[in-house]
Amino acid sequence: MFRKISAVALLAITTGLPAQKSAPANVTADLPAGAMQTRATTACLECHEARIILQQRLSKAAWTKEVDKMTKWGAVVDPADRDALIDYLSTNFSPDKPAYEPPRTANKNASGKSGD
Amino acid sequence: MNSRREFLKQVSGAVFAAAAAPSMLTWALPAGQAVPFPGEDGMILRSFRFVDLESPVEYFNTWLTPVPHFFVRNHMHEPIELDASGWRLSLGGEVEKPLTLSLAELFKLETHSVVNTLECAGNGRSLQRPQVPGIQWGKGAVGTARFSGPRLHDILQRAGLKPSGKHVMFRGLDEVPGKVPPFIRSIPIEKALDADTLIATHMSGSPLTKHHGFPARALVPGWIGAASCKWLTEIKVLDAEFVGNFMSPGYRLPNQPVKPGDAVKPEDTHAVTALSVKSVISGPIDSSSLKMGKVTVHGAAWAGEADIVKVEISTDGGTTWNLAKLGRDQAHYAWRLWSYDWKPGRGGDYSIQSRATDSQGRVQPETPVWNPSGYLYNAVDQVNVHVS
Numbered sequence: 023m024f025r026k027i028s029a030v031a032l033l034a035i036t037t038g039l040p041a042q043k044s045a046p047a048n049v050t051a052d053l054p055a056g057a058m059q060t061r062a063t064t065a066c067l068e069c070h071e072a073r074i075i076l077q078q079r080l081s082k083a084a085w086t087k088e089v090d091k092m093t094k095w096g097a098v099v100d101p102a103d104r105d106a107l108i109d110y111l112s113t114n115f116s117p118d119k120p121a122y123e124p125p126r127t128a129n130k131n132a133s134g135k136s137g138d
Numbered sequence: 139m140n141s142r143r144e145f146l147k148q149v150s151g152a153v154f155a156a157a158a159a160p161s162m163l164t165w166a167l168p169a170g171q172a173v174p175f176p177g178e179d180g181m182i183l184r185s186f187r188f189v190d191l192e193s194p195v196e197y198f199n200t201w202l203t204p205v206p207h208f209f210v211r212n213h214m215h216e217p218i219e220l221d222a223s224g225w226r227l228s229l230g231g232e233v234e235k236p237l238t239l240s241l242a243e244l245f246k247l248e249t250h251s252v253v254n255t256l257e258c259a260g261n262g263r264s265l266q267r268p269q270v271p272g273i274q275w276g277k278g279a280v281g282t283a284r285f286s287g288p289r290l291h292d293i294l295q296r297a298g299l300k301p302s303g304k305h306v307m308f309r310g311l312d313e314v315p316g317k318v319p320p321f322i323r324s325i326p327i328e329k330a331l332d333a334d335t336l337i338a339t340h341m342s343g344s345p346l347t348k349h350h351g352f353p354a355r356a357l358v359p360g361w362i363g364a365a366s367c368k369w370l371t372e373i374k375v376l377d378a379e380f381v382g383n384f385m386s387p388g389y390r391l392p393n394q395p396v397k398p399g400d401a402v403k404p405e406d407t408h409a410v411t412a413l414s415v416k417s418v419i420s421g422p423i424d425s426s427s428l429k430m431g432k433v434t435v436h437g438a439a440w441a442g443e444a445d446i447v448k449v450e451i452s453t454d455g456g457t458t459w460n461l462a463k464l465g466r467d468q469a470h471y472a473w474r475l476w477s478y479d480w481k482p483g484r485g486g487d488y489s490i491q492s493r494a495t496d497s498q499g500r501v502q503p504e505t506p507v508w509n510p511s512g513y514l515y516n517a518v519d520q521v522n523v524h525v526s
Contacts, residue, residue, distance in 0.1 A: 053390065070188060073184065073186065077184065077264075077273070079274075080269060080270075085301035095317050124183050125173050127173050127178045128175065130174050130175055130176065130368070131174055
């Protein structure tokens with residue numbers, strides 16, 4: 023099953039397009055638009071997907087701790103980008119934003135067939 | 139047991155491969171469409187990569203949680219490849235005779251079963267105010283299953299435990315991204331030697347699925363889920379608690395209550411171990427509209443290493459409390475289902491609350507006890523409904 027998802031995913035990467043309209047294998051979500059979107063995508067989504075960020079609602083002080091911890095843990099952040107990255111995260115994912123609404127899973131594979 | 143033969147047949151020579159989803163892969167999902175996820179049905183997708191799935195509370199209506207409805211918590215990527223025939227479990231450190239076991243050798247040991255309610259330490263984190271970083275679990279990072287496998291005690295005895303052995307470390311096959319510290323934790327020797335602490339290979343009669351630690355995991359009953367290391371391959375007996383990120387600063391609670399913003403010194407903290415007393419309402423669900431008549435309020439209550447003594451329900455905002463009926467199914471480390479028949483006297487908006495008390499005299503607090511990582515949230519549960 024995971025092999026199948028992977029094959030679809032690799033095809034999508036190769037072509038730069040979703041592999042098939044009938045196989046909307048939603049693997050990850052996107053980070054929000056903004057000057058730091060590309061840098062944040064490179065720094066953060068190498069190791070985990072955007073939903074882990076989208077669901078947080080943190081103060082600037084808390085985001086600063088997270089960015090510094092993740093940098094120590096291997097996130098590639100140019101020191102010149104650190105403050106802008108913290109601003110980007112603490113602006114988009116501050117405590118006053120509405121709660122993130124996560125999707126549900128369906129027990130089926132990427133082609134829509136029922137799973138086990 | 140029958141499933142053992144089937145399990146060996148299933149895994150014999152088999153290689154379970156699962157390629158991790160390539161990084162930075164994104165494409166949109168039409169609004170309202172569920173994410174295809176083999177073997178996981180209607181779960182709340184907290185994260186696909188790493189896989190973190192939460193059970194909706196309305197699933198908590200059976201004593202044993204079906205595996206497709208059982209929460210999944212990963213700190214990092216699941217193993218890319220799991221080769222059951224090549225799998226080995228090593229045991230070393232403060233023992234007389236270090237040993238290595240294959241899966242077939244593990245199956246030769248006497249098997250025991252423990253029905254255990256497994257809960258993530260961070261369950262309920264999203265309800266903490268102010269909010270704290272981490273997976274923003276709602277109420278459903280918890281489930282109950284019958285775990286089976288040999289006792290850790292028997293394996294430790296076989297290796298000859300030295301008196302210097304005070305803690306037992308577990309390491310699994312989690313794929314570590316970047317420079318993230320590996321997921322390694324330890325438990326005190328007393329808990330490791332407890333007759334109910336297992337090396338589990340089965341979950342409610344079936345071999346563990348990959349998401350739950352195939353082919354073997356630690357099962358430390360009554361304790362936070364993080365104690366029960368998945369994809370277990372290494373056990374090491376230590377003379378002190380393991381030193382590493384997931385023992386400290388991870389999975390620690392302040393010794394005294396703290397306020398948001400307070401600095402907490404590591405020496406003023408302790409490792410999170412046993413679960414708190416807690417209940418959740420699985421029906422009626424929050425924000426639902428009900429018709430006048432009998433309403434069965436129901437849910438589950440658990441208390442880690444303690445037993446549930448009573449669950450009380452309030453339908454008037456906590457002024458009066460009424461005893462819920464506890465379900466028949468029970469086991470020492472397992473939750474009790476409960477129910478309460480309520481007849482609203484009139485239409486209108488109601489707040490329904492549940493409050494559990496355990497055999498250690500612990501009672502769910504009215505308001506949550508805040509801590510910097512949002513562990514062990516256990517405030518009185520509440521749903522709001524409209525009756526017409």
